[in-house]
Amino acid sequence: MIDFLIKKLELFFITLFILTLILFWAHIRLGDVEINKIVPEYIHYAGNLVTLNFGNSTESGMPIIEEMKLFFPPTIELLLLSLAVSFCVGIFLGIVGGLNHHSVVDKFVYGFCLLGSSVPVYWSAQIFILLFCIYIKIFPTTGNISMLYDVPRYSGFLVIDVFIQGNNEIIIDMLKHLALPLISLSLVPCATFARITRRSTINLTQNYFIKAAYCRGESRFDIGVHHVLRNILPDIVQKLNIIICNLYSSCILVEVIFDWPGTGLWITQSINNSDGRIIETTTFVLGTSFLLLNITLDILSTLVINRTRLTHG
Amino acid sequence: MFDLNREAREIQSDKDIAWEIYKKSTTDMIGLYTLILCICVIFILPIWVNFDPLTQNVAERLLPPSWSDRGNLHHFLGTDEFGRDFLSRLLIGAQNTTKYAFLACFSSLIIGTSLGLMSAMSRSRTRKGVLHHIFDILFSIPSILIAFITIGILGASLPHAALAIGVSLLPRFIHESYCAAKKELEKEYVRAEISDGSSRLHLTFTTILPNILSTIISNMSQGISIAIIDIAAVGYLGFGAQPPTPELGNMLASGIDIIYVSTSKAIIPGVAMIVLIASIQLVGHGICRVLNTGVADAA
Numbered sequence: 255m256i257d258f259l260i261k262k263l264e265l266f267f268i269t270l271f272i273l274t275l276i277l278f279w280a281h282i283r284l285g286d287v288e289i290n291k292i293v294p295e296y297i298h299y300a301g302n303l304v305t306l307n308f309g310n311s312t313e314s315g316m317p318i319i320e321e322m323k324l325f326f327p328p329t330i331e332l333l334l335l336s337l338a339v340s341f342c343v344g345i346f347l348g349i350v351g352g353l354n355h356h357s358v359v360d361k362f363v364y365g366f367c368l369l370g371s372s373v374p375v376y377w378s379a380q381i382f383i384l385l386f387c388i389y390i391k392i393f394p395t396t397g398n399i400s401m402l403y404d405v406p407r408y409s410g411f412l413v414i415d416v417f418i419q420g421n422n423e424i425i426i427d428m429l430k431h432l433a434l435p436l437i438s439l440s441l442v443p444c445a446t447f448a449r450i451t452r453r454s455t456i457n458l459t460q461n462y463f464i465k466a467a468y469c470r471g472e473s474r475f476d477i478g479v480h481h482v483l484r485n486i487l488p489d490i491v492q493k494l495n496i497i498i499c500n501l502y503s504s505c506i507l508v509e510v511i512f513d514w515p516g517t518g519l520w521i522t523q524s525i526n527n528s529d530g531r532i533i534e535t536t537t538f539v540l541g542t543s544f545l546l547l548n549i550t551l552d553i554l555s556t557l558v559i560n561r562t563r564l565t566h567g
Numbered sequence: 568m569f570d571l572n573r574e575a576r577e578i579q580s581d582k583d584i585a586w587e588i589y590k591k592s593t594t595d596m597i598g599l600y601t602l603i604l605c606i607c608v609i610f611i612l613p614i615w616v617n618f619d620p621l622t623q624n625v626a627e628r629l630l631p632p633s634w635s636d637r638g639n640l641h642h643f644l645g646t647d648e649f650g651r652d653f654l655s656r657l658l659i660g661a662q663n664t665t666k667y668a669f670l671a672c673f674s675s676l677i678i679g680t681s682l683g684l685m686s687a688m689s690r691s692r693t694r695k696g697v698l699h700h701i702f703d704i705l706f707s708i709p710s711i712l713i714a715f716i717t718i719g720i721l722g723a724s725l726p727h728a729a730l731a732i733g734v735s736l737l738p739r740f741i742h743e744s745y746c747a748a749k750k751e752l753e754k755e756y757v758r759a760e761i762s763d764g765s766s767r768l769h770l771t772f773t774t775i776l777p778n779i780l781s782t783i784i785s786n787m788s789q790g791i792s793i794a795i796i797d798i799a800a801v802g803y804l805g806f807g808a809q810p811p812t813p814e815l816g817n818m819l820a821s822g823i824d825i826i827y828v829s830t831s832k833a834i835i836p837g838v839a840m841i842v843l844i845a846s847i848q849l850v851g852h853g854i855c856r857v858l859n860t861g862v863a864d865a866a
Binding site: 265268269276277279280283284368369371372373374375376377380381383384388495499500502503506507510511521522525526528530533537540541544545547548 | 700706707708709710711712715716718719720792796797799800803804805806816819820822823826827830833834836837840841844845848849
């Protein structure tokens with residue numbers, strides 16, 4: 255186990271080094287660096303990045319780290335909420351489809367998987383805007399809260415802040431703003447989860463212990479929760495990093511469409527303003543956090559898989 | 568002689584058997600016909616019919632599709648906000664997107680699969696590690712972010728977006744082909760071939776590559792659909808094809824600007840994209856099914 259951890263940490267530092275090299279290349283292309291002083295420049299640059307000393311934005315003049323504190327929480331809350339929603343719904347659909355293989359329900363689940371992986375997120379967001387903001391005017395189109403309300407910052411996460419403040423009117427307004435981005439963002443990962451779960455459930459039901467459970471007279475629900483769900487979790491954990499990665503890609507688009515004040519909107523605006531420093535630093539921070547996430551998931555999946563191996567002999 | 572011929576007619580070739588298995592699934596057949604139709608319309612029709620996606624006509628702008636009341640059969644799908652014919656924009660735009668998506672996916676498939684096979688077949692541990700993990704950094708960065716860096720460095724245009732998406736697809740191909748080849752290498756017939764003294768190169772091309780083909784093809788169909796979605800996404804954000812050039816993504820983006828005036832412009836490009844991607848995925852699924860028929864541990 256310790257060997258494995260050391261190997262993963264080694265890999266992390268090597269990839270971090272490559273990431274800083276790529277970003278330094280971008281820095282050379284965007285700014286002016288003297289060619290004969292390239293090594294000290296690189297060390298200075300990488301040192302600044304690693305110690306989180308990012309400098310100021312050329313557009314607003316504010317320190318970038320302060321701006322990050324403003325723009326990261328909305329993205330993180332949108333990502334986590336949509337991950338939770340799609341995880342629950344997707345796994346439910348997948349298990350239901352897999353347990354009733356070759357039935358009408360399964361056909362519907364398969365159709366949903368196929369449709370979900372071929373519908374681009376920006377198109378479904380547009381359709382939701384068209385349906386729920388133009389034909390039936392119940393949801394607002396932009397922002398994460400109405401301009402009229404003033405919510406004090408406790409944690410930076412709007413969902414938590416609003417509940418701390420405890421004003422019903424504001425809570426409903428926040429939920430209305432949240433609904434459309436959340437649904438359109440959750441559609442694609444939901445289909446992915448459903449596809450993986452359905453596939454591995456079908457493979458799993460060939461095993462004898464599931465048939466034995468049926469013979470013992472356990473209900474479908476019990477089999478789904480006690481036997482299937484526990485045994486397919488390793489498969490899902492292995493794919494989780496790719497799902498989160500794709501989720502962030504679509505999160506950028508959803509933020510741009512719904513004017514959600516998160517990192518996606520910020521990066522897009524900074525590319526339009528050709529603010530190179532923001533692009534470099536956000537890529538560094540996001541890349542590092544995704545790397546850390548990958549390694550954590552790797553370790554987690556090894557642990558989970560090892561444990562299942564031990565228990566099943 | 569006569570008997571021989573009749574026997575030859577009765578014994579089916581591999582192609583016929585594969586086609587028989589493919590035909591069994593109705594959805595896969597629908598996917599195949601839709602894909603052939605799409606490719607004909609997108610790539611072959613513009614050779615004979617002169618579509619003009621760029622001519623502006625201010626007098627006839629924002630016409631609805633021809634089946635609605637104010638529609639004009641001269642412009643089948645209506646016109647956009649500058650009075651350009653929407654059907655020709657759609658076809659040429661789909662051609663642009665699909666062309667670059669195929670290009671990005673195939674180049675990345677060839678490079679990625681060869682790197683993955685090389686790392687799986689190589690004996691030295693360092694070479695294996697370097698080849699396998701060299702693009703791992705890209706695996707952890709979301710594809711749109713890679714596109715952002717590339718565009719930040721090189722400037723916004725459609726080929727640069729395709730380059731970025733191709734690069735972001737690389738680690739997937741490397742990883743999948745590495746894992747599949749690794750699994751294949753442990754099987755007994757491969758060991759038998761090794762002990763028979765076949766060279767590594769011979770082993771790769773005659774034994775490993777045909778046997779991991781189903782993995783490669785299922786990855787390819789997924790890769791193409793991801794490439795289409797991502798290239799259109801970069802276009803949607805305004806960093807792909809630059810305005811006068813039609814492309815599915817920037818057509819959708821201009822569709823949302825006029826969504827209060829003309830709703831069809833925001834719907835039609837997306838529908839075209841969904842049909843294209845769903846048919847590609849169905850065909851990939853069908854080919855995988857054909858290749859996996861009779862294989863015991865097919866996933």
